[in-house]
Amino acid sequence: MHIFTLTADEVDDLLYFTRVNEAQDLHQTITELSQKYNCEARYILEKCIDPDTGNSVLHYCSANGLAELLQNLLSQLKAGELNGKASDCVPLINRQNQQGNSPLHWAAYNGHMAVVKSLVDAGADMWVKNGAGHLAVFEAERADKSEVVQYLLEVGGRAVEQTGREGAATAEDEAEVQAEAGGVGNGAAKLEAEADGGVDVEMEDAGSSD
Structure with missing residues (x-):
C-alpha cells in the first residue's frame, strides 16, 4: 500500500500541465514525483485529485479531447499491473467529480469520439x-x-x-x-x-x- 499525499502545488501542477496539454512537462513531473514518493507513476495519477472539484487528470483530458495524452496516461495507469489485468486503473477511469460526472460524461458531452472510445476500451462504465x-x-x-x-x-x-x-x-x-x-x-x-x-x-x- 502506498500511503502518501501530494501537496496542493503538486496537484495543481499535474492538473495544469494536463489541461494545457503540456505532455513533456507532465511526464517529467510524474517521473519526479514517482522518485520522490518511491512509487509507480500510476499511484501519482491516482492521488492527483482536485480537492475542490474532485476532478482528475482524466477529467481534463476528456473535457478537452486530448486523445493522445489520454492514451499515454492510461498506459501509465496500466503499467506494472499483474498478469496484464487492467482492473486497477478502472476506479480512476470511473471516478466521479463533485457533480457526479465521470471522464466519460465530459467526453460524451463535448463530442470527443476518440476519447470516448479510449475510455470505453479501458473499462469506463x-x-x-x-x-x-x-x-x-x-x-x-x-x-x-x-x-x-x-x-x-x-x-x-x-x-x-x-x-x-x-x-x-x-x-x-x-x-x-x-x-x-x-x-x-x-x-x-x-x-x-x-x-x-x-x-x-x-x-x-x-x-x-x-
Whole structure:
C-alpha cells in the first residue's frame, strides 16, 4: 500500500500541465514525483485529485479531447499491473467529480469520439449516472453529439448481449439508455435537461485557465 499525499502545488501542477496539454512537462513531473514518493507513476495519477472539484487528470483530458495524452496516461495507469489485468486503473477511469460526472460524461458531452472510445476500451462504465441522474449518453444527446450517442447505444447493446456473466448490463439498462437518448437528434433529452437545470459538464474551456 502506498500511503502518501501530494501537496496542493503538486496537484495543481499535474492538473495544469494536463489541461494545457503540456505532455513533456507532465511526464517529467510524474517521473519526479514517482522518485520522490518511491512509487509507480500510476499511484501519482491516482492521488492527483482536485480537492475542490474532485476532478482528475482524466477529467481534463476528456473535457478537452486530448486523445493522445489520454492514451499515454492510461498506459501509465496500466503499467506494472499483474498478469496484464487492467482492473486497477478502472476506479480512476470511473471516478466521479463533485457533480457526479465521470471522464466519460465530459467526453460524451463535448463530442470527443476518440476519447470516448479510449475510455470505453479501458473499462469506463457507461451505466454510471451523474449527480443529475444522467448517463453519459444523455449528456451527449443534450449537446447534440449524435455520433457519440450512436456509438454508446451500440456499445450498450453489445453489453446487454453479454448478460449472464457477473456485472453484465441488463435489458433494463439498454432500455434506460434508449430512453435517456430520446432518439438521436430529436432534442427531447436536451429539453428535459433544460427543464431540470441540467448539470455542469460544460468544459470546452477547461484549458483556458491557469
